Structure formats: structure tokens, C-alpha cells
Amino acid sequence: MAEATAPKPSSSVKLVLLGEAASSLVLRFVNNDFQENKEPTIGAAFLTQKCNLPTRTIKFEIWDTAGQERFASLAPMYYRNAQSALVVYDLTKPTSLIKAKHWVAELQRQASPGIVIALVGNKLDLTNETSGSSNAIGEDGDEAAEPEDDGDARKVSTAEAKTYAEEEGLLFFETSAKNGTNVTEVFTAIANAIPETSLKGARGPGATQSNANRAEDQSRVNLTGPRDNASKEGCAC
Amino acid sequence: MDEIAPEYDVVVLGTGLTECVLSGVLSVKGKKVLHIDRNDHYGGEAASVNIEALFKKYGNYNKGEEPWKKYGRVNDWNIDLVPKLLMSSGELTNILVSTDVTRYLEFKQVAGSYVQQGAGPKATVAKRRMKVFIEWVGAFNLADPATHKGLDMNKCNMKDVYDKFGLEAGTRDFIGHAMALYQTDNYLNESGRAPESIERIRLYGNSVSRYGKSPYIYPLYGLGELPQGFARLSAIYGGTYMLNTNIDEILYDGTKAVGIKATMHDKTGDEPMKFTTKCKKILADPSYFPGKVQVTGQLLKAICILNHPLAGTDNCDSAQLIIPQSQVGRKHDIYIAVVSSAHSVCPKGYYIAIVSTIAETTANHHLELAPGFERLGRIEEKFMGPPIPLYEPLESGINDNIFISKSYDATSHFETTTDDVKDIYRRAEGHDLVVEGLREGTNLVGGE
Ligand SMILES: Cc1cc2nc3c(=O)[nH]c(=O)nc-3n(C[C@H](O)[C@H](O)[C@H](O)COP(=O)(O)OP(=O)(O)OC[C@H]3O[C@@H](n4cnc5c(N)ncnc54)[C@H](O)[C@@H]3O)c2cc1C
Ligand SMILES: Nc1nc2c(ncn2[C@@H]2O[C@H](COP(=O)(O)OP(=O)(O)OP(=O)(O)O)[C@@H](O)[C@H]2O)c(=O)[nH]1
Ligand SMILES: [Mg+2]
Numbered sequence: 001m002a003e004a005t006a007p008k009p010s011s012s013v014k015l016v017l018l019g020e021a022a023s024s025l026v027l028r029f030v031n032n033d034f035q036e037n038k039e040p041t042i043g044a045a046f047l048t049q050k051c052n053l054p055t056r057t058i059k060f061e062i063w064d065t066a067g068q069e070r071f072a073s074l075a076p077m078y079y080r081n082a083q084s085a086l087v088v089y090d091l092t093k094p095t096s097l098i099k100a101k102h103w104v105a106e107l108q109r110q111a112s113p114g115i116v117i118a119l120v121g122n123k124l125d126l127t128n129e130t131s132g133s134s135n136a137i138g139e140d141g142d143e144a145a146e147p148e149d150d151g152d153a154r155k156v157s158t159a160e161a162k163t164y165a166e167e168e169g170l171l172f173f174e175t176s177a178k179n180g181t182n183v184t185e186v187f188t189a190i191a192n193a194i195p196e197t198s199l200k201g202a203r204g205p206g207a208t209q210s211n212a213n214r215a216e217d218q219s220r221v222n223l224t225g226p227r228d229n230a231s232k233e234g235c236a237c
Numbered sequence: 238m239d240e241i242a243p244e245y246d247v248v249v250l251g252t253g254l255t256e257c258v259l260s261g262v263l264s265v266k267g268k269k270v271l272h273i274d275r276n277d278h279y280g281g282e283a284a285s286v287n288i289e290a291l292f293k294k295y296g297n298y299n300k301g302e303e304p305w306k307k308y309g310r311v312n313d314w315n316i317d318l319v320p321k322l323l324m325s326s327g328e329l330t331n332i333l334v335s336t337d338v339t340r341y342l343e344f345k346q347v348a349g350s351y352v353q354q355g356a357g358p359k360a361t362v363a364k365r366r367m368k369v370f371i372e373w374v375g376a377f378n379l380a381d382p383a384t385h386k387g388l389d390m391n392k393c394n395m396k397d398v399y400d401k402f403g404l405e406a407g408t409r410d411f412i413g414h415a416m417a418l419y420q421t422d423n424y425l426n427e428s429g430r431a432p433e434s435i436e437r438i439r440l441y442g443n444s445v446s447r448y449g450k451s452p453y454i455y456p457l458y459g460l461g462e463l464p465q466g467f468a469r470l471s472a473i474y475g476g477t478y479m480l481n482t483n484i485d486e487i488l489y490d491g492t493k494a495v496g497i498k499a500t501m502h503d504k505t506g507d508e509p510m511k512f513t514t515k516c517k518k519i520l521a522d523p524s525y526f527p528g529k530v531q532v533t534g535q536l537l538k539a540i541c542i543l544n545h546p547l548a549g550t551d552n553c554d555s556a557q558l559i560i561p562q563s564q565v566g567r568k569h570d571i572y573i574a575v576v577s578s579a580h581s582v583c584p585k586g587y588y589i590a591i592v593s594t595i596a597e598t599t600a601n602h603h604l605e606l607a608p609g610f611e612r613l614g615r616i617e618e619k620f621m622g623p624p625i626p627l628y629e630p631l632e633s634g635i636n637d638n639i640f641i642s643k644s645y646d647a648t649s650h651f652e653t654t655t656d657d658v659k660d661i662y663r664r665a666e667g668h669d670l671v672v673e674g675l676r677e678g679t680n681l682v683g684g685e
Contacts, residue, residue, distance in 0.1 A: 046340075064473075065472075066469060066472035066473045067472055067475075067477065067478075068468070068469070068472045068478050070477070070478075071479045071480070071482075071501060072481075072504060073478035073480045075279050075465035076278075076279075076465070077341060077458075077462055077465040077466065077469065078469070080458065102505070219345045219346040219348065219554075220343060220344070220346075221325065221344045221345065221346055221454055223325075223333065223334055223339050223344060223454075224334055224339055
């Protein structure tokens, strides 16, 4: 499956998005844009964005829940063949991490076993910390929430979320979609964490199908391609 | 819990394929849709289920046993409840393409399409005459009598057409049942309807020529992916989805439905959420309105698990086999649809074959399907419930604002399902659904 034109090998990776303030994070990553009062997500089948690694290019195919998570009505199709997931919580809302944990459990139940999951606390700009590093270990996150009048709206401590992420084997970051802190870092970390073996060139659903299956795939059909390339001699109708 | 809007343009009940296509299309067209299902999964009667769920649905095992355990990972199974395939040039394919739902799905060709002839599935079609006939179908133009071979298309029937070409009985079976997809031989004697048959044959021919071999395609992970894909389309255009939700009451203003009272049950054990919302109309599958539908027939269906391909099909990973009614002394054809691990619907080495027909007796249903079972050879597991009633709405919905779909019928494809989608759309919206360019002009964010 050599991509003749690409200098580096390029692979598609399906990434599913779950949790709160998630669309904004993707909007920052894909369009480097932010909207203060973003409308609920509408009209986006999925967004795509490339991530350049030293040895290869990862093309993220990012699936938004399109609101189907709202009443716990996500279809199995959403998780199908997802190689990575971004579970976002709003670090200014105490209940948000609890919801994120619910999504992580759901992913562990429904998604492919090898899925790379990143837990992301978003809205870091609403805290009074200047550094958004995810590796802010040592910083005592367990301190009682500071009063909000000093500009800190944080309700979920870094330590609590980080400990949980370590227990579950998740990547962990704190970000701001508003000022861009750590956003590319999240996606680069995910791209690096995807095992080489689960990558392949072609895009499309079923992207994680093992390469062993490719040989017998002549019978796959491309419905959107030119219609009559298959109709040749033999049948007059 | 987020708020439910006080009013929707349309409330849709049931997440079968018909309902999901309608939700998707209506959402794309800017309608505010609330889509509800009483089940905790998408698809209703058109779902695909895993093998444990299938055993539990049919209850064909002793208490305490777990027969699904010998079939590998439960979730490697996606077993369709409706035995259908997609015509590659059919209307459902057109809708999938024009709405871009193809982006969520991957299709594979069905390897073979056969009509039972005597002992085996292979046809001994009189090649030359068949060829002449097929070429004539290709050149046929209803508006040009010069292409009518001297037949009067207003009066003649298909038997006259076949006679004209000197086609043998086996060739007629093949053309009528595999190509024109008739379930009975009634079409042979219907005066003036030959052009319709010719059009059906042309659709088959176009579907075959699109990818070769068989006219059918099939989605990886099973047909249950189809309703999910259209539900996602609807959600992307603002549709709201609620599973696990019971309808407690339909609210009427005079004869017209104007809203619903419902309760959503939370899987995580939270309090059920009761709500009321208004709506301009309701679309629903027949199970939500038992008093507003009638039974038009009974479908017999047996889902069989095999560990070998169908004999006489060149070890195809998938196939359709039609046993014409004339071959087995029946009034309705028997269909066999086979899919396998090549479609990610079961572990390697297994095949799922669904045998189906329209019931013609009130007992001995097993015997009615027997010619189908014989063709399957050794069967590992057989799931066969009582006959499945086929429902149809009593009224169009104009009077009560409740637009009800038909059950999935016995045909082997989705052409009648899309006919129903279009019919409901016309009844509910007052104009025809135009499939071409459905998403053009909509503000699609994202994409490539
Ligand atoms: C859509 C269509 C278009 C055709 N166009 C032409 C044409 O342009 N010229 C021409 O000479 N013949 C045409 N035929 C006729 C056909 O190809 C053969 O005449 C017939 O299949 C028998 O050939 P065979 O014995 O060599 O069968 P095979 O070589 O075994 O089969 C040829 C193909 O026909 C299909 N087929 C064979 N038997 C059956 C059956 N009982 N039920 C369903 N499918 C069957 C097989 O799936 C296979 O793909 C057409 C048939 C179809 C269905
Ligand atoms: N200050 C700040 N606000 C943010 C940030 N990220 C998102 N928001 C705001 O949070 C709100 C919700 O963000 P979305 O990205 O739409 O959240 P979502 O989970 O995708 O929402 P739905 O698609 O409606 O389910 C919007 O008003 C955003 O402007 C951030 O990093 N900082
Ligand atoms: Mg969103």
C-alpha cells in the first residue's frame, strides 16, 4: 500500500470525541479558531486534520458525537474502529470529571481493545495558573479551590484527574481551546501513541481492520466513485 | 440533563431503517426532529444483534445454559433480523450517496446471485435467446414503438414477451424472480404491465454491471449499520435522539395528534425523566400504533448459523439464492441470503443464512421453509420464531397527523422500503422527496 506521492507514510486514524467543551478543542486544532458562545455542534460529519510526526503523517478523522451523547443515545457505529478517543471535561465544573469517567468506562466496554484514550481537562484559561503543562506534577492540586475572585474557576484538581488517568492508562492533558494552550500537544501525543501495527494507508470507515484482511478486499465497493467504470462489454442493458 | 424543547416539527417513533432515513432527510431539510425508541438500541426490527442477544430473543436453549459461548466472542456477531440486501443501483444506494451517509459505512459486494433450477442452484439458461432478450431490454424505449418487437405494450403481458423471445421455463424463472425480483408468477399475466417488468430487469442489469457478479451489496457489520448511519445524519443536522424512552400518551387536539408524553429510563439508574412536548406530526413504525394498523401477511423466517458455504455457489462468501415457487409447488418464492465473516458479521469460518418466505399455511411453518433448509446442508443453529405479522397503516395519516410505516416485507432487497419512505414523505410533507442533491446547499461544516 505505498502512497506514491507522499514523502512520508501517511495513515488515517479515527478519533472519537466525548465529553464537555469538546467541539471547541477540535475547532482550535483543526481551524485554529475559537468561538466564545459556540452553538451546539451541527452539520459536521467529521473534521479532518493532519498531524506531522518525524517519521510519518497521521490524518485524524475526528468524529463529533453530534449531540447523540446528550441522552446516552450514542450508536455502536460511533465507537466502531475508533483508534483513539478524546474524553474532555470542563475543569471549571465539579461534575464534569465524573461524566468523563463514565465515557472512559463506556469506551473500555464498547470500543476496540487497543484504543488510545486521552483525558483532557479543558478551559485552563479560566484558572489563574500561567503554565498549562500537563506535567505539572508537584503542583499541589489538592488544595481547596481558591476563591473565584482571584480569577481561578478551577473545580477539578490536576492531581485528582492525573491520578485517575494513570490508573486507567490514559494520556492526560489540561488545555485551553480559548488561548490554544496544549491543544496541538494533545493530538501529537495521541498520534505518537497509536501503535504502528494498527496503521494503514487508506482512509475510510473500518480503518482499523487488520492489514491481513486487505488482500481479500477486492470486493469492497466505492459507491461514490464514477458510476460506470465497472460496466463494460457483456451486458447490453 | 439537558432540556427537551417545548415543541418539535416532527416526533419520530422507532429507529428502524424507514424511520431513520426519514429523520435524516427531514433534519437535513431543516426540520426540528425528536427521535425516540423504546429499546436501548438502534434499529428496531431492522437491527443487527449479537449471538447472545439472538439466543435470548428466541429462547431456544435450556435455563442455565449459555450456548453462545461456543461461538467465540459474542460481539464478533452482528446478525440481521431482516433478511435483505441492497441493490447496488437501487434507490437506497442513491439515498445513501446523496446524503453522504456512505461516509460512515463500508460496503462489500455480495458474491453471487442464484436461482434454484431443479437439483442445484446453477441455471441452464438458453444462452443465445437470453442474450437476445437482454439486449432488447437494453434498447427498449417505451416511447418508441419501433423497439417494441411488434408487441402492444398497452395490452400485452410478460408471458407474451417471453413467448416472443422463445425463452424456456428456467430462463423465465431466472428473469422473473432473480432479475425482476417478483415474488410470485402473477406478473406473467398482468396486461399492460410489461414495461414495468422491463424496467425492473434493467435495474438488475445496471446493478450487476456496476460491480459485476451479483447486483447486491452489503454493509460491513451488518444491516443494523444503516439505521445508525441515518440517525447520525439526523443528529448532525440537529436531530435529538432518545433511546430507552416509553411513550405514555399521545396528545390530541380533536382528531389530530399534537404532542406526546413520554418517560426516558436512565441506564445508569438515575430517576426516570418524564416529559411532554408538542409536535406538528408524528412518524412511527407500526408497533407504536397497534390500533392504527392491519396485518397483510405473515412472514416466515429462520436464521441459520452454518460452518460451511452454500453448496453449489463456488464457496462464495455471500450469496442470494431464490427458490422459485414453481419449483417447489408454492405460491411464493423462498429466499436464502448468506453472509459471512467477510462482512464482519461473524467470526471466521461461520456463515449466516436466513431462509424466508410468505406463510401459505396456518401450521407446519417449518415444512414451508424445508426446501430452503435442504439447500443449506448441515445447520449448527436454527432460530425460527412464530410467523411474523406484516403490518400496514389503515390510514394515510392526513386525518390524525400520524404517519405510520409498513413492516419490512418479504422481498430480498430494500426497494419497497424506500418506496415506503417516499410515500410517507409525500403524505407527511405534501410534496415528493427528491433524492438527488439532498445535501447540496446545506451548511456543511468540516469535510475534507
Ligand atoms: C444482468 C445479466 C446480464 C446478462 N447479459 C448477458 C449478455 O449481455 N450476453 C450474454 O450472452 N448473456 C448475458 N446474460 C446471461 C448469462 O450471463 C448466461 O447466459 C447465464 O448465466 C448462463 O451462463 P453459464 O451457464 O455460462 O453460467 P455461469 O458462467 O456459471 O454464470 C455466469 C453468471 O451468471 C450468473 N448466473 C448463472 N446462473 C444463474 C442463476 N441460475 N441465477 C442467477 N444468476 C445466475 C452467475 O452468477 C454468473 O455471474 C446476462 C445475465 C444477467 C443476469
Ligand atoms: N473559556 C473557555 N471557554 C471554552 C473553552 N472551550 C470551550 N469553551 C466554551 O464552552 C462552551 C461549550 O463548548 P463546546 O465546545 O461547544 O462544547 P461541546 O461539548 O462540544 O458542546 P455540544 O456540542 O453542544 O455538546 C462554549 O461556549 C465554548 O465557547 C476554553 O478553553 N476556555
Ligand atoms: Mg460539540
